[in-house]
Amino acid sequence: MTAVNCWDAGVESRPPTVLVVPNTVFFPPYLEELPALAADGSTPRTWICDLTSKVTVLDQRLLTLPSRARRSVYSRLPMWVVQVLEVFRVGRRYDVIFCWGVANVALVLAVMLRLTGRRITVVALLTRVSESKKARLLRVAHPGLAKIVLPPVVQREYAVAHLGVPAEKLVGLPWTLDLDFWRSTPDTERVTICAAGGEMRDYRTLIRALEGLDIPCHIAGSLDLERRDWWNDDVEDQRTSLPPNITLGPMSATDLRDLYDRSRFVVVPLRPTNSDNGITCMNEAWAMGRAVIVSAVEGQRDAFEHGQHGEWVPVGDVEALRDAIVRLWNDPERTAAMGARGRELVDPHKSNAVFSAGMDTVLSAAAQASLGTSRVYRPR
Numbered sequence: 001m002t003a004v005n006c007w008d009a010g011v012e013s014r015p016p017t018v019l020v021v022p023n024t025v026f027f028p029p030y031l032e033e034l035p036a037l038a039a040d041g042s043t044p045r046t047w048i049c050d051l052t053s054k055v056t057v058l059d060q061r062l063l064t065l066p067s068r069a070r071r072s073v074y075s076r077l078p079m080w081v082v083q084v085l086e087v088f089r090v091g092r093r094y095d096v097i098f099c100w101g102v103a104n105v106a107l108v109l110a111v112m113l114r115l116t117g118r119r120i121t122v123v124a125l126l127t128r129v130s131e132s133k134k135a136r137l138l139r140v141a142h143p144g145l146a147k148i149v150l151p152p153v154v155q156r157e158y159a160v161a162h163l164g165v166p167a168e169k170l171v172g173l174p175w176t177l178d179l180d181f182w183r184s185t186p187d188t189e190r191v192t193i194c195a196a197g198g199e200m201r202d203y204r205t206l207i208r209a210l211e212g213l214d215i216p217c218h219i220a221g222s223l224d225l226e227r228r229d230w231w232n233d234d235v236e237d238q239r240t241s242l243p244p245n246i247t248l249g250p251m252s253a254t255d256l257r258d259l260y261d262r263s264r265f266v267v268v269p270l271r272p273t274n275s276d277n278g279i280t281c282m283n284e285a286w287a288m289g290r291a292v293i294v295s296a297v298e299g300q301r302d303a304f305e306h307g308q309h310g311e312w313v314p315v316g317d318v319e320a321l322r323d324a325i326v327r328l329w330n331d332p333e334r335t336a337a338m339g340a341r342g343r344e345l346v347d348p349h350k351s352n353a354v355f356s357a358g359m360d361t362v363l364s365a366a367a368q369a370s371l372g373t374s375r376v377y378r379p380r
Contacts, residue, residue, distance in 0.1 A: 016095035016367035018053040044178035047352040091120035095367035099124040107137040110144030121370040125149040128275040139163045146366040152276040176355040182287035190264040196220040200277035202269040209321040220251045260288040270295035286342030309342040
């Protein structure tokens with residue numbers, strides 16, 4: 001996937017060349033296939049499709065063209081290890097290496113660069129660096145990273161205070177979304193509520209809060225019956241224990257959009273976390289003009305104003321969550337007004353254009369710094 005950009009006259013004549021290292025769990029479809037899927041309305045457009053940088057993607061296809069012998073060796077290794085080795089091999093061909101949500105690749109690669117003295121410019125997009133393994137590695141690895149894009153403010157504070165990362169190395173771009181895809185249909189009847197997502201969710205509390213209520217709810221997620229962190233550990237088949245007003249099951253993006261559209265509000269129940277888990281669901285709900293009820297975790301500090309865009313409830317408090325659900329369900333006009341203000345909260349401030357423009361700036365500055373020149377890239 002490549003992109004062509006017009007540059008200001010008299011400034012650097014080409015955009016930086018960037019090797020993007022993504023989490024291959026999510027591909028296929030591959031990055032260059034995503035714009036067509038977004039165009040036909042089947043999936044949201046991702047911000048990375050709008051980068052002005054000249055991009056090559058290091059996914060499982062190995063477009064960096066290792067030899068047949070290397071491919072034979074790589075076939076025996078985990079993909080993230082292959083990515084580390086390939087970046088180490090070809091990284092100097094590119095102005096910047098961008099590690100997109102692959103903390104293991106970014107941190108191990110940065111340590112290798114420090115140990116070997118090899119000069120490769122690496123920018124990493126990370127999330128929860130306070131996790132013990134990541135924290136230990138980042139404390140050693142951060143000198144090998146040019147910039148760290150770290151959206152959660154609490155995580156940036158942690159990185160500076162506990163891991164010794166210089167504040168100027170951290171970039172606080174907001175999580176963004178496709179505001180054209182996540183848009184409500186006028187006059188849709190709001191007959192349910194919903195929840196979505198899986199990371200750090202406290203669905204045990206949500207289900208207990210909904211027991212005995214005449215309020216339908218669909219949880220757009222999936223169960224892992226091997227885990228003992230669901231809502232009812234002592235029930236062998238947890239599916240059979242769902243109250244009759246609750247349904248469960250994963251959804252495509254278009255089906256989830258329809259679910260948001262039919263919902264009066266969206267519940268984001270969270271376990272204690274110092275990261276901004278749930279923010280994607282919250283942004284989608286606001287983009288659809290829906291209020292939210294969210295567990296008041298440290299990592300979501302100041303994400304919205306209580307009573308204006310939704311309501312905060314104490315973590316794990318069944319009765320408080322039940323009261324909030326009943327209150328918002330029984331006051332549809334107030335709830336709709338909060339949802340409308342939620343749309344204003346994300347539009348245009350959390351449009352994908354914000355993130356892609358911010359990343360272009362970060363990648364261009366990193367490329368400029370690696371050249372040791374005062375020339376500045378100015379993407380339009």
